[in-house]
Amino acid sequence: MSDILDKMQHLLAAQPELAVDPAALARRIRAEAGVISDVDVLELLRRLRQDSMGLGRLESMVTQPGVTDVVVNGPDKVFMDRGYGLEELDSPFGSDAEVRQLATRLAAACGTRLDDAQPFADGRIRRADGTSLRLHALLSPPAVDGTCISLRILNQAQTSVKQLVGNRTVAPEAADVLEKIVKKRVSFIVVGGTGSGKTTLVAALLGLVSVKERILIIEDTSELAPMHPHCVSLVSRRANAEGAGEITMAQLLRQALRMRPDRIVVGEIRGAEVVDLLAALNTGHDGGAGTLHANSLAEVPARMEALAALGGMGRQALHSQLSAAVHVVLVMERRPEGRRLAHIGVLEGNPVVPRIIWSLDSGKSEGYPQFLDSLGDKSDGKIGVSP
Numbered sequence: 001m002s003d004i005l006d007k008m009q010h011l012l013a014a015q016p017e018l019a020v021d022p023a024a025l026a027r028r029i030r031a032e033a034g035v036i037s038d039v040d041v042l043e044l045l046r047r048l049r050q051d052s053m054g055l056g057r058l059e060s061m062v063t064q065p066g067v068t069d070v071v072v073n074g075p076d077k078v079f080m081d082r083g084y085g086l087e088e089l090d091s092p093f094g095s096d097a098e099v100r101q102l103a104t105r106l107a108a109a110c111g112t113r114l115d116d117a118q119p120f121a122d123g124r125i126r127r128a129d130g131t132s133l134r135l136h137a138l139l140s141p142p143a144v145d146g147t148c149i150s151l152r153i154l155n156q157a158q159t160s161v162k163q164l165v166g167n168r169t170v171a172p173e174a175a176d177v178l179e180k181i182v183k184k185r186v187s188f189i190v191v192g193g194t195g196s197g198k199t200t201l202v203a204a205l206l207g208l209v210s211v212k213e214r215i216l217i218i219e220d221t222s223e224l225a226p227m228h229p230h231c232v233s234l235v236s237r238r239a240n241a242e243g244a245g246e247i248t249m250a251q252l253l254r255q256a257l258r259m260r261p262d263r264i265v266v267g268e269i270r271g272a273e274v275v276d277l278l279a280a281l282n283t284g285h286d287g288g289a290g291t292l293h294a295n296s297l298a299e300v301p302a303r304m305e306a307l308a309a310l311g312g313m314g315r316q317a318l319h320s321q322l323s324a325a326v327h328v329v330l331v332m333e334r335r336p337e338g339r340r341l342a343h344i345g346v347l348e349g350n351p352v353v354p355r356i357i358w359s360l361d362s363g364k365s366e367g368y369p370q371f372l373d374s375l376g377d378k379s380d381g382k383i384g385v386s387p
Contacts, residue, residue, distance in 0.1 A: 055125075055133075056102045057092035058151065062133070068153055068195055074146020075099050081195060083338055096140060099147040103137035106149070110135055124154075124221055134221050154223045161204045169197060170341045171360060177344060180375040181328055182208040185287035189269070191294040192332030197339035198291040199223045199267065201332060205289070206231070209263060213287075216256040218249055219267030232259065249273035250311070253280065266290035272311030274304060278318075281325035288325075297331050297345040297354045319351040329354060346371065 061070050061080050069081040075093040079086040093099050107114035110123025119139040126132050134152040164170040182205050190198045206226035217224050217233045239246035253276040264280050269290045281288045294303045308318040331343035344358040357365045
């Protein structure tokens, strides 16, 4: 059975048109195998379809409701994340060769190479149903325990703040504050760990923006899909195999400034583009937003310093720009009960000092009333909690 499978896989590689004609493929299986039962033919057809189309043996996992990630750590360990941490599954792979074959095919579908000379690859897979996935693959070697595949399901579901309140991601009292932040055109960033719901929260908040405003979204991978009628999405691009064709986030930010934006949003601040973003937010583009990988509010200044250094901006200049540009930080956390908006904080002073003004666990801080006053109709536009 395995010999026939290997032979048919090589045949499909040479004649891919057979994959779209099951009857012709079944005839070739019988011709190659000689005496074979109908049950074995159907099983071979199923295996060939898995190995040559879609996500192969990971397809059934990716399509389950609520799944955000599927990871393969060699042939024996497969995990998925449905929002409550990684769960180990029964592996559908029999050998590392099968994992490697799938990884190589998925990389080719992304338009990139994956082989011994280039043992790692990442890209984006667009599926027939309109959904997208982010792929990262790493061969063995250098991976010690076998070929690794990481799939992130890019759910562009249009989630509203009301829905986030309904599923307890956002507390009702916090939702009222978030709406005021957006209506007041206060610039904010959302921080949290991987898979904590940062992008989902940003998309929901952008849905509260006035329909008369134009939103420019810059991302490394297209994930934000706010319920708003006037969004323009720009996506960066890596260099090709020849080292040409790269489009950076910083370049897209400069282009966005020329596209008459009312609000500029960076899907994930991860490099030197932070310099251009802060410059944009300090030159009349209020109400901007972005996400940042940081585990707590206290880590934000140091994280921003590190990213700004990549763009040649020193610590003092960064704090001056940050204190004037970004006023509110929303902290997302992954908890046993699910993703939660854990804290609302403000950035004050120069150098910037972060301060929590609302917490899911402990409620409002002493500065909370002043913060609400700064969001009121009679506000002078300055956001903060200091008297």
